[in-house]
Amino acid sequence: MAKYLLLKHYRGAPAPANDVPMDRWTPQEISAHVQYMHDFAARLEKSGEFVDAQGLAPEGTWVRYDGEGRPPVTDGPFAETKDLIAGWMVIDVDSHERAVELAGELSAAPGAGGEPIHEWLELRPFLAAPPTITD
Amino acid sequence: MDEALLRGLTPGVLGILVRRGADFAAAEDAVQDALLEAVRVWPDDPPRDPKGWLVTVAWRRFLDATRADTARRRREDRLDEEPPPGPAPALDDTLRLYFLCAHPSLTPSSAVALTLRAVGGLTTRQIARAYLVPEATMAQRISRAKRTVAGVRFDRPGDVATVLRVLYLVFNEGYSGDVDLAAEAVRLTRQLADAIDHPEVAGLLALMLLHHARRAARTAPDGALVPLAEQDRGRWDTRAIGEGIAVLQAALARDRLGEFQAQAAIAALHADAPTAEETDWVQIVEWYDELVRLTGSPVVRLNRAVAVGEADGPRAGLRALAALDDTLPRHTAVAAYLHERDGDLATAARLYAEAAHHAPDLAERDHLTRQAARLNARLRR
Known part of the structure; x- marks a missing residue:
């Protein structure tokens, strides 16, 4: 088994085919989309491949150490930041092929007009613990 | 076996152990062990006196855990002399536990976790699942909390307000995992209301009951939120509403108004309206005025602006809103709502x-x- 992170971006991913902001969909289209996401996660729970899913607020803060005895420096959010993560799903699957297959299904979630969004999702393998048997 | 009934006995049993001289942290562990044992044994062999059974088993576990040669003999002698626990002192024990677990020296998250375990009788795993953190993290949080309150004298009355804040936090967390935190908060607040005669405790219980009553109507089958005005009022729990209103009226009759009673009064006015259109918004604004006076909270002022919009029209609501800081959470959502009511759909x-x-x-x-x-x-x- 190998764990993969499916990353969804607010910004930074190539534009999807069906690129209409959500507040321009009909309420029914929004409901259909939300339902698709719920069903997808529920199906992975049943198949024993679901680990975690979380959404992130669009705006955060940059923070860094500013030396002994000083409070950390905070800044941002920076408008020019290219990459902005919207949320993730972690899956635990048997193969890279399976991970790609699931990411493809998630990207088919319906959007405006009930058509698949074709949203680009970033698929990243976890760096796992070393295996016990190495030779 | 009724798990809620079992957990209802928890604080009384723990209180007895502490009164016998057990230190709080060790006694709390022993009571958890006894609860787990009860879950295992009772279905096949239910005890005649459940509380007495728990006290006996927990006390043995405590002795096992703290066994040290000389001390052990002394404690076991004491066990033999111990009279069977009577029902009378249970309420005082319960109350002391609430105060201890919500002690001001604890952070809110620690007080919540300790209350759910020591007063609520939930396991660390259940609490961890409810708050979506690893079990080891929750176990650490609880043992740190126990160390923090280890030196607190167990015989002094505590501050009711801190206890109420902890219960309010638990209720607001809703439910996730296998524990219904809202229902658990109602149970713990009801138990507290039985233990102490205090109008704000009753006010919080009423507030919880009135909001809990709407739960089934608050989400659509697909999980979408349903706003109050659009809820199917036929799905509200009329029994919970009846109880909430009765508890609130008894509290208000004492004439010692507090913020939870005022919030419950607003919830009661919503519950009273057969349809959203028949809501008595004028009275609701008056209660918000009371709440502003009691708390000065900007969030209350924001909710008041919504009520003003309903009572005196959206323009009046927008004027009330204009006086508030627009970085307040939900300020923009309230503005959107009032602009829609005012007919400005594009802005909304x-x-x-x-x-x-x-x-x-x-x-x-x-x-x-x-x-x-x-x-x-x-x-x-």
Whole structure:
């Protein structure tokens, strides 16, 4: 088994085919989309491949150490930041092929007009613990 | 076996152990062990005196755990002399535990965890699942909390307000995992209301009951939030509403108003209205005025602006809103709502989309996005 992170971006991913902001969909289209996401996660729970899913607020803060005895420096959010993560799903699957297959299904979630969004999702393998048997 | 009944005995049993001289942390562990043992044994062999059984088993576990040669003999002698626990002192023990677990030296998250375990009788695993953190993390939080209160004298009365804040936090967390935290908060607050005669405890219990009553109507089958005005009032729990109103009326009759009673009064006015249109918004504004006077809270002022919008029209609501800091959470959502009521759909749609961008949770973000989408669809026609 190998764990993969499916990353969804607010910004930074190539534009999807069906690129209409959500507040321009009909309420029914929004409901259909939300339902698709719920069903997808529920199906992975049943198949024993679901680990975690979380959404992130669009705006955060940059923070860094500013030396002994000083409070950390905070800044941002920076408008020019290219990459902005919207949320993730972690899956635990048997193969890279399976991970790609699931990411493809998630990207088919319906959007405006009930058509698949074709949203680009970033698929990243976890760096796992070393295996016990190495030779 | 009724797990809630079993857990209802928890604080009384723990109180007895502490009164016998056990230190709090060790006694609390022993009571947890006894609860687990009860879950295992009772279905096949139910005891005649459940509480006595728990005290006996917990006390043995405590002795086992703290066994040290000389001390052991002394404690076991004491066990033999111990009279069977009577029902009378149970309430005082319970009350002391609430105060200890919500002690001001604890952080809110620690007080919540300790209350759920020591007063509520939940296991560390259940609490961890409810708050979506690893079990080891929750175990550490609870043992640190126990160390923090280890030196607190167990015989002094505590502060009711801190206990109420902890219970309010638990209730607001709703439910996730296998524990219904809202129902657990209602149970713990009801138990507290039985132990102490205090109008604000009753006020919080009424507030919880009145909000809990709406739960089934608050979400659509697909998980979408349903606003109060659009809820199917036939799905409200009339028994919980009846109880909440009775508890509130008894509290208000004492003439010692506090913020929970005032909040419950607003919830009761909503519960009283057969339809959203028949809501007595004028009275609700008056209660918000009381709440502003009691708390000065900007969030209360924001909710008051909504009520003013209903009582005196959206323009009046927008004027009330204009006086408030626009960085307040939900300020933009309230502005969107009032602009829609005022007929300015384009502004409302824009504000709903902006509010969705700042929404603190997914359900609210989806709800606000739907509102924007609904208005944008109307504007396209």
